[in-house]
Amino acid sequence: MTLTLPDLDAVARDRDEGPGHLVGLVGTGIGPSLTPALHEHEGDAQGMRYLYRRLDLDVLGLGAHDVGRVLDAARLTGFSGLNVTHPAKQTVLAHLDRIDPDAAALGAVNTVVLGPEGAVGHNTDRSGFARSFRRGLPGVAVDRVLLLGAGGAGAAVAHALGDVGVGELLVADADRSRADALAAAVRDTGRVRTAVVGTADVEAVLRGVDGLVHATPTGMAAHPGTPVAPDALHPGLWVADVVYRPLATALVTAARARGARVLDGGGMAVFQAVDAFRHFTGVEPDAGRMLGHFAALVAAGA
Ligand code: NAD
DSSP states (O other), X not given: OOOOOOOHHHHHHHTOOSOOEEEEEEESSOTTOSXXXXXXXXXXXXXXXXXXXXXXXXXXXXXGGGHHHHHHHHHHTTOSEEEEOTTOTTGGGGGOSEEOHHHHHHTOOSEEEEETTEEEEEOHHHHHHHHHXXXXXXXXXXXXXXXXOOSHHHHHHHHHHHHTTOSEEEEEOSSHHHHHHHHHHHHHXXXXXXXXXXXXXXXXXXXXOSEEEEOSSBTBTTSOSOSSOGGGOOTTOEEEEOOOSSSSOHHHHHHHHTTOEEEOTHHHHHHHHHHHHHHHHSXXXXXXXXXXXXXXXXXXXX
């Protein structure tokens, strides 16, 4: 019997399933994140070779200021891009070749595309909240909205509220200087009037606004409780929570019980991944399929 060498070009052609994608999530405390599963499941469904790695700064013995090293390593090893989370969403800015104006305006990047243009930063927390809001609370009044929490998520949400047409944004945070800085940054965009509200006045203010967006960690397992007294919630209000673990936070449950229209934090979590997937691959993901996968993961206790 004569052994012949396979036609290597033909083998390569047979195996050509389009470009594969290697992406990752950089940050700390990222073990429980559902983002890697959301991306890989969608990549599989699209027939792509898609691998999403966790790059935990604690495990790597690195700090927030070392994110540039991770970026360099990812670029050298062929990553298509990285998601970036706490504590590196701001420190990564110094290592980018270009920043999308929407991300630059809020001073934080959660998605870096590594491609021919170098490292390009985006913020899909902003676009993801806006898309979740339009989908989950269609037609609600947005003349006057109170944002509670002016940290990382709060900043993305504040700018997204400008994107969905909010007229006046009131900002409250336990750290008043954060509320001041965020209100000034949003006001500087020239699209939204802003004011700062003391946390002691939040419940009174809720009587005169269309909606409340909650962006503090209150309601997570480690920070139980509601960020406002449940009795301050009423049927004339819509309430959007960004906390999504659990989805039914004490605030979401209390708001529903008082007849308010409610948006939980799951939509923002999914749509930030939808938008990042598109940035990494250039392919439009199936948002409905990703929402369904997210719901299945949550139902399974992931
Ligand atoms: P952060 O630490 O950057 O900011 C939290 C802010 O809340 C701080 O400014 C703090 O001073 C303020 N704060 C805390 N307790 C307060 C209180 N009782 N009253 C008023 N202000 C208070 O945190 P972050 O990264 O902005 O995350 C906040 C929450 O958003 C977390 O639960 C996180 O899981 C969630 N999050 C959700 C998504 C999503 O996709 N749904 C995305 C990002 C963050």
